[in-house]
Amino acid sequence: MPEIALKVDRVGIEGVRKRIVTQSPEGKLQFDTIMNAYVDLPREQRGIHMSRNVEVFEEAIERAGSERPASLEEVLSEICSNLIKKT
Template sequence: MRLPDPQSERPRVRLRINLVGVEGVTVPLLSTGGDGEVLQDVKISAFLSLPPDRRGIHASRVYEAILQLTNDRRSWGLDQMATELSVAVLERDLGCERSDVVITARLFEPTTSPVTGRAVYLTSPVRVTATSVRDGVVRPVR
């Protein structure tokens, strides 16, 4: 028995769609900074441009790229991580011409409480984006 593959089937209506993907994948990330290592959760969304002759993307390939990159223990900043992921996502889906990645996180900054004098963390929300395109080769857009 052969299972259907709707992502690869030709659609009845040919439409180009700019953003098809996986949104809000939460993963733990161990980031290294001047003050040591901090475990934080980040939300990653990755999207591909869908050509008019396809009905969908292979979302599992996007998820695999996210897991592979977050399990790699390199000490990247979030901006470099977003760039690497946008390239990896696009390289896994040969029919698409563009990928967009959004990473949101809460960064922790160690400081001392002015009231108690104890060590505390200030938190700041951060959002980074990256785009890659395929024009003969896959490359990030700077």
């Protein structure tokens, strides 16, 4: 047991810089983004692998640029959905 017990109920990563490229009817759009992701931890969980969150960002951004035209909203929605699935 640590000398001073700290309650950790939220962990996260900050400042993930990524360029998101999407397609619109007007053509290609590029967004330079800075993203933060936080996870609220249940009391019984002691931690989480935050590297998974960075992987989710990478996967969703790559799919947006290669698989299909996507709006920025679609990319961000996919990131959120995948973060929920991986925690």
